Amino acid sequence: MFVASGQGENPGSSFSGRSGVRARMRAEPPDPQKGNPAKRGNAGGAIRSGDHTEDSQGENYHRSSGRTITPFGRQPMTLRLLASQMAARAVQRDAVVHKWRVFRDIREAWELIGATERSLSVLNALLSFHPETALGGDAIIVWPSNEQLAARANGMPPTTLRRHIGVRVDCGLIIRRDSPNGKRFARRGRGGEIEQAYGFDLAPLVARAEEFRDLADAVHAEKKAFRVARERLTLLRRDIVKMIDVSVHEGIPGDWTRAERSYQEIITLLPRSAPRQLIDTISADLAQLSDEIR
DSSP, rough: OTTTTTSSSTTTOOOOHHHHHHHHHHHHHOOOOOOHHHHHGGTSSSEEEEGOGGGGGGGGOBBOOOOOOOOSTTOOHHHHHHHHHHHTTTTTTEEEEHHHHHHHHHHHTTHHTTTOHHHHHHHHHHTTTSSSSEESOOOOOEEOOOHHHHHHHTTTOHHHHHHHHHHHHHTTEEEEEETTSSSEEEOOOTTTEEEEEEEEHHHHHHHHHHHOOOOHHHHHHHHHHHHHHHHHHHHHHHHHHHHHHHHHHHHHHHHHHHHHHHHHHHHTTTOOSOOHHHHHHHHHHHHHHHHHHH
8 A cells, every 4th residue: 555655554665656666566576376477468458459460360359338439639529420429329239231241332332422442442451350251239349550451451551541541430431449549459358358449440330231232222223224324325326327317318308407417416415424314315305306207
């Protein structure tokens, strides 16, 4: 027991601050039951993000308490980040999704989600640190270092990696669970179980899995509608051009010069990369012209 002055129970010995602690540590013999601290492993200690080995990858996840955690350092706390954390906490604990199926849906709908193509490679690398195919629970945390993430993201430069990590956070794909000093690590108990982890929370992928699937379905539907619209436009253009051509060569009565001029006026409104809505509008005008020619 120590008193405020820093003196111990023995009036003949006193120490203050770290020097006294170091002196006590040097004076006390090692406890044979505890063994050498360097050989006791990680029980009770902290496993930092740079300490991963191939054998420990299977333990690279942890369920957190789910409380709101603000970002470390100068990173601001926003209502969007708060909403993302609240949505993650609302997930049923028995909810389970296939992580690669969720990733496939995100890859299909990345523009609607607000992500970038490069951020998808970072998300793919991050998911590889979760040892299981199934994602479930309200907070699943992985804590790879930036060096490990960069290696699995095809050697992405550190500045680019940090930027795309921020993109994924802003899009609500992951949540930062920052430690007091901003480091990513996990702390184990004496039995080897993980008591606390700081890193990237994958719970939003579980919480928004259905949303991502609906967005991917919408993208697929739009791609199909665009393909059908392009096919219709191509057929209309081919039919009109060939009908005018055969009518002129065969001497069929009609104002084919006016018909060809009308066709050119419609086609000039079609840019090289046109949205589906414009293609549908031009196709409707061409369909009307085709009916007049016939």
